[in-house]
Amino acid sequence: MDPITTTISVILSKIVLDKFYEGVSSKLGEKVVEKALAPIEALGKLLWNRCFKGKPETKQLLDKAELNDAQAIETLKSYLAKALENPQLKAEVERIVQQIHQTIVQMDDVNAKNAQQIFGGTGQQFNNENIDAPVQQGTITNHNYYGTKPN
Numbered sequence: 001m002d003p004i005t006t007t008i009s010v011i012l013s014k015i016v017l018d019k020f021y022e023g024v025s026s027k028l029g030e031k032v033v034e035k036a037l038a039p040i041e042a043l044g045k046l047l048w049n050r051c052f053k054g055k056p057e058t059k060q061l062l063d064k065a066e067l068n069d070a071q072a073i074e075t076l077k078s079y080l081a082k083a084l085e086n087p088q089l090k091a092e093v094e095r096i097v098q099q100i101h102q103t104i105v106q107m108d109d110v111n112a113k114n115a116q117q118i119f120g121g122t123g124q125q126f127n128n129e130n131i132d133a134p135v136q137q138g139t140i141t142n143h144n145y146y147g148t149k150p151n
Contacts, residue, residue, distance in 0.1 A: 006037070007066050009044025013100060015077050016043065019084060020097050027104045036103035043096045050092075051083045 010033055014025035033040060052058040064072035084090045 004041075004044045004048040004062075005066065006033075006041060006044070008048075008062050009040050011065050011073065012047050012076070012080070013040045013043050013097075015073070015080055016047075016084075016093055016097055017100060019081065020094060021101055024101060024104060027108070028100075032100075032104055032107050035107065036100045039096050039099040039103075043093065043100070046092060046096065047080070047083075050089055051080065 010028065014028050017025040017028060052062065061072050061075060065076055084093060
């Protein structure tokens, strides 16, 4: 299993992200993985080389984790928690995890900035790209009259 697969790199990244930034791994979706693929793969390779390569039964454990086996993932969490007690490894991992976290933060900012608002069923859409611009509020009403129009 050398080199490590992207799927395993993502699984390992999620585990380590939660170690440094609790709850952030839930934001490691497909779009973030695309944007942060290089650091995710670098983290996977680092962990493979420093923690798993050449150890018995590692391939089976990672194969099970790749299939989302909960017990295998819990075993990986425990193993990585112990491995990250090594200050040198922790520092190397933390540098890469910060890059992944920064991508997540940037994606959150982009999603917030590009939120679209649709008003009154008119089909008008407003893209708030300038977050420092004043907020414009109002109501657009779409009157549908059936029969006679009121005066």
